[in-house]
Amino acid sequence: MSNPPPFSRLVSSLPASVPFVPPEETERQKGRQIWLRLGANESTFGMSPKALEAMQQATAQSYLYGDATSYELRGELADFYGIERKNILIGSGIDELLGLTARVFLNPGDAVTTSLGGYPTFNYHVDGFGGILHTVPYQDFRNDLTGLAEKARETGSRILYLSNPDNPTGSFYPPEAIEKLRRSLSPDCLLLLDEAYVEFAGENAIWPIDPEDPQVIRTRTFSKAHGMAGARIGYILGNPKTLAAFDKIRNHFGVNRPAQAGALASLRDRTFLEAVVESVTEGKKEYARLAKETGFITLPSSTNFVTFDMGTAERARATMDDLWERGVFTRVPGTAPLNRLLRVSVGTPEERREFARVFREVVSSLPE
Amino acid sequence: MSNPPPFSRLVSSLPASVPFVPPEETERQKGRQIWLRLGANESTFGMSPKALEAMQQATAQSYLYGDATSYELRGELADFYGIERKNILIGSGIDELLGLTARVFLNPGDAVTTSLGGYPTFNYHVDGFGGILHTVPYQDFRNDLTGLAEKARETGSRILYLSNPDNPTGSFYPPEAIEKLRRSLSPDCLLLLDEAYVEFAGENAIWPIDPEDPQVIRTRTFSKAHGMAGARIGYILGNPKTLAAFDKIRNHFGVNRPAQAGALASLRDRTFLEAVVESVTEGKKEYARLAKETGFITLPSSTNFVTFDMGTAERARATMDDLWERGVFTRVPGTAPLNRLLRVSVGTPEERREFARVFREVVSSLPE
Incomplete structure (x- = not known):
C-alpha cells in the first residue's frame, strides 16, 4: 500500500x-x-436538575442545528457578568478555545510562555500551530508570576498562559498579583487566563473583568462547577476586536444544541x-x-x-x-x-x- | 483603546x-x-426514538467527559461497514472534519480544487488554512468530474473536494464515475469525498469503500438521515496512516458524550x-x-x-x-x-x- x-x-x-x-x-x-x-x-x-431537564428537552429538538451565534446564552452570560454579548465567544469547551487562541495569535516559530508542567492540552495546541513553548518551573508548587513575566519578555512571547486557579496544583493568585502580571506584558503579548475552576475560588477575590482589555482573554467553562464536562461547552471573555478574529476561523456550527440549552439553565440555577x-x-x-x-x-x-x-x-x-x-x-x-x-x-x-x-x-x- | x-x-x-x-x-x-x-x-x-432515549440517558451522565477515542461507536461503525476501527475517526460533525482535513494536507499557498458554488464551509476552512481555491463550474447542475480532474492536475492540487450526493444540486455519480475520478489523481492529491447525504442515494449503487486507499477520505454524518444535526457528530472513513495525522492535531475530547451514545443507538435502528x-x-x-x-x-x-x-x-x-x-x-x-x-x-x-x-x-x- x-x-x-x-x-x-x-x-x-x-x-x-x-x-x-x-x-x-x-x-x-x-x-x-x-x-x-x-x-x-x-x-x-x-449537573443542575434544571440544566439536565433543559438538555433533555433540547435533545428532542436536536434534529435542528444549534444557533451558530449562541445568541441567547451569550445574552445570559452578558447579564451575569454585566458586560456585553460582543465580549463573549462560545466554544465546545476550553480545549477548543485554547486551540483557536493559538491559531489566532501564533505564526509558526512564535514564542509562548507557560509554566513547566502546566496544562498539557494548551501545549498540544501550541505545538499543533507551530509555536515554540518556553517554560518556567513552578516555585513551591505555585506558578512563578515574576519568572513567567520575565520569560515572556525575554523570549518575545506572543502568548503568556496562566491557569488561575491553577491545574494541577490548585493554587491561586489574587487580583493584585494578576494585575501586576498584566502590566508587565509588552504590547504584543496576550495574557491567556484559563479560569476553568474560578467558581471554586471561594472567598478569594477574583481579578475584575475588564472586557475591553485588548491584551487579555479569559477562558471559562461549564465542565467543572456546572458539571457538564461531557456536554462540551465553554467560553471566552475578551475584547470584541480579538473575538472578531476568532469568528474568522472558528467552526461556527460546532457547539451542540443541548449544551447551549443546558448552560443557559445552569447559569440561572445559582x-x-x-x-x-x-x-x-x-x-x-x-x-x-x-x-x-x-x-x-x-x-x-x-x-x-x-x-x-x-x-x-x-x-x-x-x-x-x-x-x-x-x-x-x-x-x-x-x-x-x-x-x-x-x-x-x-x-x-x-x-x-x-x-x-x-x-x-x-x-x-x-x-x- | x-x-x-x-x-x-x-x-x-x-x-x-x-x-x-x-x-x-x-x-x-x-x-x-x-x-x-x-x-x-x-x-x-x-431522530430515532432509540437514539433520543440513549442521548437523554447519556445526558444524565454528562458530568463525565466522553471517551476521546469513541471506541464503542467506532466499533459499531466498523461492524456496520465491515472495516476496522482504525479506519474511522469521529468528529463534531463534518464541518469540523473538513477543517481538520485542510489543516492536515495544506501548506499556505497549496492548491485545492472544488466546484464553483460547492459547499461554502469547506471553502471557508481552506481559506482559513491558507489554501488557494480553484473552482470548476457545474455542468448542467452537476459536478463536472472531467473538469475537476483536469483542474486538480493543472493546479497541482493537494485536495480535490467532491460532494456526492451533491449539495446544493442533489445530483449523484455512480461508482464507475467516481472510480475514474480517483484514478485520474496524481499521487500527491487527496480525494475528499463528502457523503453527508449518502443514506438518501436510494437505489443508486455507492462507490465501494476501500478503507486502505491512501488517497481517499470520505466524510459521513449523523446530521442528515439520522436526524441529529444539533448533536454534532460525524466521521471520516480513511486510511489509518491518514487518520493518525488527524490524531496529532484534533481536539481529542471534543465530541460530546450524548452524541456518541445517540449515534450508536441510531446506527442500530435501521x-x-x-x-x-x-x-x-x-x-x-x-x-x-x-x-x-x-x-x-x-x-x-x-x-x-x-x-x-x-x-x-x-x-x-x-x-x-x-x-x-x-x-x-x-x-x-x-x-x-x-x-x-x-x-x-x-x-x-x-x-x-x-x-x-x-x-x-x-x-x-x-x-x-
Whole structure:
C-alpha cells in the first residue's frame, strides 16, 4: 500500500501524541474497570436538575442545528457578568478555545510562555500551530508570576498562559498579583487566563473583568462547577476586536444544541452551583484531614481537586497505580517536581468516604 | 483603546466572513419568526426514538467527559461497514472534519480544487488554512468530474473536494464515475469525498469503500438521515496512516458524550432510518409534482432536499424572500448559475403539504 498524499510541513513535523489518555482507554488496556473516577476533575455532583431537564428537552429538538451565534446564552452570560454579548465567544469547551487562541495569535516559530508542567492540552495546541513553548518551573508548587513575566519578555512571547486557579496544583493568585502580571506584558503579548475552576475560588477575590482589555482573554467553562464536562461547552471573555478574529476561523456550527440549552439553565440555577461549591469546600477539608492522618500534606486548593504531596515521584506513582488496581482513578502530573503530587478530584460525601477508605489501605501498604 | 496583540499573518489576511448565517440570526434581523424550517436540510423527522432515549440517558451522565477515542461507536461503525476501527475517526460533525482535513494536507499557498458554488464551509476552512481555491463550474447542475480532474492536475492540487450526493444540486455519480475520478489523481492529491447525504442515494449503487486507499477520505454524518444535526457528530472513513495525522492535531475530547451514545443507538435502528428515507423519497416525488403544477421543474435529487429551477436568479431570490416573509425558510445558493435554484428540504408529509400551499401562493404572485 502506498503512502497518503504529503501532509503539511507542520503536521509532518509533529510527533504522535495525545494530551491525555482517557480513562476508558486505560480501562481497556489494563482490563480493569474504574468504579471511583476522581482523576479528571469532573464534578461527580452532576449537573443542575434544571440544566439536565433543559438538555433533555433540547435533545428532542436536536434534529435542528444549534444557533451558530449562541445568541441567547451569550445574552445570559452578558447579564451575569454585566458586560456585553460582543465580549463573549462560545466554544465546545476550553480545549477548543485554547486551540483557536493559538491559531489566532501564533505564526509558526512564535514564542509562548507557560509554566513547566502546566496544562498539557494548551501545549498540544501550541505545538499543533507551530509555536515554540518556553517554560518556567513552578516555585513551591505555585506558578512563578515574576519568572513567567520575565520569560515572556525575554523570549518575545506572543502568548503568556496562566491557569488561575491553577491545574494541577490548585493554587491561586489574587487580583493584585494578576494585575501586576498584566502590566508587565509588552504590547504584543496576550495574557491567556484559563479560569476553568474560578467558581471554586471561594472567598478569594477574583481579578475584575475588564472586557475591553485588548491584551487579555479569559477562558471559562461549564465542565467543572456546572458539571457538564461531557456536554462540551465553554467560553471566552475578551475584547470584541480579538473575538472578531476568532469568528474568522472558528467552526461556527460546532457547539451542540443541548449544551447551549443546558448552560443557559445552569447559569440561572445559582442555588445548585452554590451547593456544589459548598460540598467541595467541605471535601477539601476532609482530604486535608485524611492526608494529615496518613502522614502526608495537601496543598491549598482553590479548585475542585486536592493535590496530596506524596514526598517523592516514586511514591506518588505507586499510590496512583495501586489506587488504579483497586478501581480508583486519580492522576499524577508527568513533569518534575509536580510528579510527586497525587491529584484527586473532590467527589460527593459518599465518594470521599470511599476514597478515604481505599487511600488508607493503599498508603498503609506503601514501601517506606 | 489600544489594539490587541498582532494576529497571525494568516488570520490577519482573512476577511470577516461566515459560511452560513444561521436562520435564528436572520429571524432576529428581520423580526420575523420561522414556522417552517426547510433551508438547512435538517431532517424534520427527528431522530430515532432509540437514539433520543440513549442521548437523554447519556445526558444524565454528562458530568463525565466522553471517551476521546469513541471506541464503542467506532466499533459499531466498523461492524456496520465491515472495516476496522482504525479506519474511522469521529468528529463534531463534518464541518469540523473538513477543517481538520485542510489543516492536515495544506501548506499556505497549496492548491485545492472544488466546484464553483460547492459547499461554502469547506471553502471557508481552506481559506482559513491558507489554501488557494480553484473552482470548476457545474455542468448542467452537476459536478463536472472531467473538469475537476483536469483542474486538480493543472493546479497541482493537494485536495480535490467532491460532494456526492451533491449539495446544493442533489445530483449523484455512480461508482464507475467516481472510480475514474480517483484514478485520474496524481499521487500527491487527496480525494475528499463528502457523503453527508449518502443514506438518501436510494437505489443508486455507492462507490465501494476501500478503507486502505491512501488517497481517499470520505466524510459521513449523523446530521442528515439520522436526524441529529444539533448533536454534532460525524466521521471520516480513511486510511489509518491518514487518520493518525488527524490524531496529532484534533481536539481529542471534543465530541460530546450524548452524541456518541445517540449515534450508536441510531446506527442500530435501521427500521427508523429506512422509514425516513422512504418518506423522503415520497416527498421528492411530491415536490416534483408541485413544480410541474406551478410551471417549474425540479432537478433529480439523491439527497433529502429538492432544488426547484426557478429559471432566473431574480425569480429564485424573490421566491425565497417571499417565502421567508411568510415564515418559510429555504435557501438559494449564492453563486451563478446555481443561484436560480431554490433548495428546499423534504420535511414530513404535513410539512410538505404546508410548503406546497405557501409555495403556490408565492409563485402565483411572482412577476412574470
